[in-house]
Amino acid sequence: MDKLPMANEDVTEWENRLEETQANFAKISKVIKVEIDFFERYRVKDFKNSILLYLESLMECQVQMVNHWEEFLPEVKNSLY
DSSP states (O other): OTTHHHHHHHHHHHHHHHHHHHHHHHHHHHHHHHHHHHHHHHHHHHHHHHHHHHHHHHHHHHHHHHHHHHHHHHHHHHHHO
């Protein structure tokens, strides 16, 4: 019987630790969710910018190819006719 108050104190202490740990877990979870959301938005923007840059450079390459073919075509016509 003399150990009962000490056991009650231990239970109370562990319950307090549990509540504190759950509160910390909730705070950390909230921060992680915010960070993941930020990362997802940044990743989408970065991907979109990368695709746009790629398409612009691809278009520029195609324009250069057309210009080269247009320069080459008269030479081919001259040599054939």
